[in-house]
Amino acid sequence: MGKQLDLLQGTLDMLILKAVSLGPLHGYGILLRIQQISKDRLEIQQGSLYPALYRLEHLGWITSEWGESENKRKAKYYRLTAAGKRRLQAETQNWNSMADVIAGILGTKPEEV
Numbered sequence: 213m214g215k216q217l218d219l220l221q222g223t224l225d226m227l228i229l230k231a232v233s234l235g236p237l238h239g240y241g242i243l244l245r246i247q248q249i250s251k252d253r254l255e256i257q258q259g260s261l262y263p264a265l266y267r268l269e270h271l272g273w274i275t276s277e278w279g280e281s282e283n284k285r286k287a288k289y290y291r292l293t294a295a296g297k298r299r300l301q302a303e304t305q306n307w308n309s310m311a312d313v314i315a316g317i318l319g320t321k322p323e324e325v
């Protein structure tokens with residue numbers, strides 16, 4: 213069970229890093245960006261997002277600054293740091309490698325074993 217939680221947390225981190233790599237966003241904007249680029253197939257809950265943003269900022273993978281949102285409200289905007297860019301590249305490679313391994317396993321036929 214712990215491994216599943218690690219995978220989910222790591223996946224959320226990767227999705228957040230990807231979203232902010234496309235341009236600075238405030239928290240709710242990150243939720244919308246992930247939903248948009250997933251073509252509405254993923255919806256991240258705010259209760260999961262904000263602890264992840266805090267963790268990513270603490271790790272130095274994102275940074276934030278206060279600004280004004282589209283509706284003229286004060287909002288914290290997040291952007292990717294150089295360390296975050298490196299982490300996103302590494303996580304993307306790891307994810308793609310794991311997806312290839314799993315696809316190979318799922319595609320195995322009885323005569324191949």
